[in-house]
Amino acid sequence: MNRLQIFTENRPRLFGIAYRMLASRAEAEDILQNAYLRWHDLGDSELAEIRNTQAWLVTVVSRLCIDRLRVLKLERESYTGPWLPEPMIEIDPQTPELIAEFSSDVSLAFLSMLERLSAEERAAFLLHQVFDVDYPVVADMLNKTAAACRQLVHRARERVQQDKPRFQISRDVHRQLLHRFTLAAKSGDLQELTSLFADDAQMIGDGGGKIASVNRILHGADRIARLYHVVARGYQQRMQYVEVQINGEPGLLRYLDGKLDATISIVSDGEKILDLYTIRNPEKLQAYHSLVLPAFLNGNVCQGR
Numbered sequence: 001m002n003r004l005q006i007f008t009e010n011r012p013r014l015f016g017i018a019y020r021m022l023a024s025r026a027e028a029e030d031i032l033q034n035a036y037l038r039w040h041d042l043g044d045s046e047l048a049e050i051r052n053t054q055a056w057l058v059t060v061v062s063r064l065c066i067d068r069l070r071v072l073k074l075e076r077e078s079y080t081g082p083w084l085p086e087p088m089i090e091i092d093p094q095t096p097e098l099i100a101e102f103s104s105d106v107s108l109a110f111l112s113m114l115e116r117l118s119a120e121e122r123a124a125f126l127l128h129q130v131f132d133v134d135y136p137v138v139a140d141m142l143n144k145t146a147a148a149c150r151q152l153v154h155r156a157r158e159r160v161q162q163d164k165p166r167f168q169i170s171r172d173v174h175r176q177l178l179h180r181f182t183l184a185a186k187s188g189d190l191q192e193l194t195s196l197f198a199d200d201a202q203m204i205g206d207g208g209g210k211i212a213s214v215n216r217i218l219h220g221a222d223r224i225a226r227l228y229h230v231v232a233r234g235y236q237q238r239m240q241y242v243e244v245q246i247n248g249e250p251g252l253l254r255y256l257d258g259k260l261d262a263t264i265s266i267v268s269d270g271e272k273i274l275d276l277y278t279i280r281n282p283e284k285l286q287a288y289h290s291l292v293l294p295a296f297l298n299g300n301v302c303q304g305r
Helices: 003-022 025-040 044-049 053-077 108-114 119-130 135-142 146-163 171-187 190-196 221-238 282-288 292-296
Strands: 197-206 239-246 249-256 259-268 273-279
Touching (some): 003 025, 003 053, 003 119, 025 053, 053 119, 053 135, 108 119, 108 259, 108 273, 119 135, 119 146, 135 146, 171 190, 171 221, 171 239, 171 249, 171 259, 190 221, 197 221, 221 239
Parallel strands (some): 197 273
Antiparallel strands (some): 239 249, 259 273
């Protein structure tokens, strides 16, 4: 097996690590490209010294991600409005990244919580908790002691569990609630919209300063419902909603005049919407503008009442 074949075989796992670390498909692809160049440029004697190829590749990707995440955290501090991860929209159900390495939690809510961790906490937590890498191996990858890595994971786990949604709902219930939201958002039914949200619900919108969106977290069922009521009054006949998989969960794409305008994801207790995440930043949707519309307009569009 040549070097390209070896890297390709490990690519889904490497991509899963990089995407969870950086919460950006584009950034993850850049990391994998850099990792491949390092792998390709190894001398024969260096290659012969590698006892575990996958561990070597994971180590390189993890270290590259830590360095890149430190830079990104500084950039995201000056981001206009709330920052949300770049969504992963499922186009082809056979895509390896989405089958092999996205079976565990990569929801927008989960990735947003990971943003509160330091780069090393995030790496240690993901490697151990998500990818089941033993502490001694994690320690070697991060150039730390096993005890230090245990402490990193312990702190990260406490912070994540503290903020993790308390409710696990079935996919069918999730889809039913999304369908109700779609009909209400399309029609602008204020009463129905209000009834869908918990009293203390919050909406987080990411326009990146490039397109209109909520510039701060919007709190309360009434305020969120009124926003969608106003949007429907202004754009009702121009909007279409398409159900897809976003970061491993049922979600929605909103089209305006046939062009992808936003992704919508929710967190729910099974009865009410607790959190709503909407991404409108064109840079984060760019990869899907030409792919999603042809793939899903055949029979999966919700036109509303």
